[in-house]
Amino acid sequence: MHVGVDHATPPELVDRVLYSNWVYFLGTIVNTLVALGNFNHGYYFELLLNGVYQAGFVFGFALNARRRYLAGRLTFMIVMNATMAVACAAQGPVVQMEHFFLAIGVLALSMFHPSERRYSFAFAIACAVLFVYFVGRTEPLWNVDPEHHRRFTHDDLVANQISYTILIFVSVLGMTKAFGRALAIVDDQRAKLFETNRLSAIGSLACNVAHEINTPLMAMALEIDALESGLDGPSDRAADGRSLDKLTQLSRRIGTIVRGFKLLSYSDADDPMSSIRVGTLVDTAIDLTAGRVKPLGIDLAVQLAEADDMIRCRVVLLSQVILNVLNNSVDAVAELPEGERWIRVESGVASDKLWLSVTDSGRIASPKVKQQLFEPFFTTKPIGKGTGLGLNVSRQTIEKHGGRIYFDWTAPTTRVVIEVPA
């Protein structure tokens, strides 16, 4: 079943499964081996190097704990490469430290998500260069401790080679398997969650729409009753005309709502790129939130500088994003006292880009919340109200359009800006 899922799994989700299990485990083994193998010579220097190494790991852990996964991995890679390079330079070819670069290189290739390929390639190339540079040397670059320069026997070297080979093999196997499994699990869960999210969104939309339709439907029944009662007695042509006018208007009102609903309940399977007026795009989303905006007494102002501009986009997906952002604003201002609830929708063109902003009277103060707004499953709404996927999905959609969506924190109240190529 096609459920409109972006198959590129966000790296932060994969990291949760992978990161702590493998990367640091391997790092710790390497670290321990380095410490054991070098205890006897250049003792203070090794101690210092290990200190830097450990501090780097702790820092990486801290970043990981704060959900800054990419930064954590970059720290890990940089610390690993840098300390290993210093160790190689100081100890020379004898200890054969340079072989670790092969393991780190393989690690670099597997620990980054396909969407972060630039990092994995950069680190893999750096590792290869460092390996080639150090493997060909006959003397250390910088002999820290010439007096205790330990000589390895031939057997030691063979044992070293074997252990490096095993380490590399295990790491490749483990990482590849874990990564593949994590991707599969996460893709599967995401597919299910997206479908749930879409269905629950349609469900609440359906309630809204039914509410919006019931009122004009009832008014229509009353107008028909008025026309019928005119049939019995002397007819009043002017009053009948008014009734017919009202019936036409009411049926148009229902038509608009139903069209909007139909539009938004599609998944993206049949949503090709097409052109649409900016005004129409915004109006569709606004019509669908009307059912919530009006009862809450929200002052909704729309100011589109380029309402007649045409925009090429996947209409359904982009409408869904606007509806998503508008719904967030409605939820946010609903918490405020009456009279302080307002939402402003604006648009304009700036340097080849069309921007659309939704500003509401809500305020997001917590820096922690600000940082997590786009993360999947993060929500500030009560349980059962928000899935925490709205903004995450919106961001993926907008990025697919080659645009971006962000919060403008320079505005005094909450302001979300959507930017797409004009």
Add this chain to the structure above:
Amino acid sequence: MTILIVEDDEMLRQSLVALFRRRGFTVTEAASGNQAIRIFNADSSIRLVIADYYMPDGDGGQLLRHIRSVDPERPPFILLTGQTDPSVVLPRVGLSELLFKPISPRDLINIVLRYATPDLTDADRPRP
């Protein structure tokens, strides 16, 4: 005796008012809960209230609470809502009838007739 109709949707309110006038009732109208409270406080001839639930500026629930705080039984209160969301808890206490839009004009009139009688008979009813 007067029926107070409270509905924020102007078109529906006009149609409701017209329906009850055609059937010989005296009708007064309000576009919000708070406006209805002001009218109710000022007009002692109101014998029945028909109100929407969701309205800006004072909803049907607030109106019901106000009216019941004045008198726990009179006048009868009919809530006429378009609400379909099962998670919204509508007020039940003090309510005479809970009706869901859309309801046919005939059913609505039949229910209203349980609580109110028209001021005018069929014979002297004004022609539309």
